[in-house]
Amino acid sequence: xxxxxxxxxxxxxxxxxxxxxxxxxxxxxxxxxxxxxxxxxxxxxxxxxxxxxxxxxxxxxxxxxxxxxxxxxxxxxxxxxxxxxxxxxxxxxxxxxxxxxxxxxxxxxxxxxxxxxxxxxxxxxxxxxxx
Amino acid sequence: xxxxxxxxxxxxxxxxxxxxxxxxxxxxxxxxxxxxxxxxxxxxxxxxxxxxxxxxxxxxxxxxxxxxxxxxxxxxxxxxxxxxxxxxxxxxxxxxxxxxxxxxxxxxxxxxxxxxxxxxxxxxxxxxxxx
Numbered sequence: 277x278x279x280x281x282x283x284x285x286x287x288x289x290x291x292x293x294x295x296x297x298x299x300x301x302x303x304x305x306x307x308x309x310x311x312x313x314x315x316x317x318x319x320x321x322x323x324x325x326x327x328x329x330x331x332x333x334x335x336x337x338x339x340x341x342x343x344x345x346x347x348x349x350x351x352x353x354x355x356x357x358x359x360x361x362x363x364x365x366x367x368x369x370x371x372x373x374x375x376x377x378x379x380x381x382x383x384x385x386x387x388x389x390x391x392x393x394x395x396x397x398x399x400x401x402x403x404x405x406x407x
Numbered sequence: 408x409x410x411x412x413x414x415x416x417x418x419x420x421x422x423x424x425x426x427x428x429x430x431x432x433x434x435x436x437x438x439x440x441x442x443x444x445x446x447x448x449x450x451x452x453x454x455x456x457x458x459x460x461x462x463x464x465x466x467x468x469x470x471x472x473x474x475x476x477x478x479x480x481x482x483x484x485x486x487x488x489x490x491x492x493x494x495x496x497x498x499x500x501x502x503x504x505x506x507x508x509x510x511x512x513x514x515x516x517x518x519x520x521x522x523x524x525x526x527x528x529x530x531x532x533x534x535x536x537x538x
Contacts, residue, residue, distance in 0.1 A: 353511070353513040354439065354513070372486050387411075
């Protein structure tokens with residue numbers, strides 16, 4: 277199978293590119309994570325967002341624990357070939373591990389960061405932990 | 408002046424964070440660039456997007472050549488404190504140096520990347536070059 281489309285991407289020194297996930301319905305920017313070659317290939321193959329977890333050093337099938345899978349609707353590459361943008365259907369309506377819709381819930385206000393969005397689901401429940 | 412809000416950000420080894428610019432009106436993700444501490448402070452101070460150009464190694468006042476300034480409407484930080492999201496008014500309606508609205512104009516289709524968005528303005532005109 278030709279992998280020219282993967283070769284065209286300018287991976288950074290660690291073999292990664294930033295991947296932005298945007299909600300296909302609401303237009304909200306949900307999160308930014310990182311992808312390596314394998315995770316991007318799998319994202320297309322499986323039709324769902326699969327990132328590379330830099331902290332865990334392994335593939336991260338978004339939603340594997342929480343169930344909040346991101347179904348791929350559209351995939352874009354930028355002019356410099358070093359950033360990808362995923363348009364996704366966010367299952368469960370929650371992308372953030374804090375239980376919020378988007379990871380970008382802290383707003384700059386009066387010289388500080390203020391959490392301005394509601395927690396939709398308790399993270400403990402999200403990750404199936406018993407109280 | 409207190410700079411606690413800047414200290415809270417987890418800058419990478421190069422002292423940078425990815426900065427996503429989203430059009431406040433259309434919701435389109437326009438581009439991703441990078442910011443260092445100084446550029447983010449100036450972005451807030453001047454109310455316009457000021458990035459750090461990694462290729463040129465200097466501050467990049469978006470629109471300084473093209474006139475396509477990005478006026479800051481909202482600034483967000485993500486849950487991990489390592490990505491910022493700018494909601495902007497894109498002056499001129501063009502963010503990309505190719506003359507397109509968004510830098511994310513290449514779509515994945517049938518195993519390749521296809522440019523799917525129109526050039527709104529000739530880049531030569533955008534940067535004031537004579538033909």
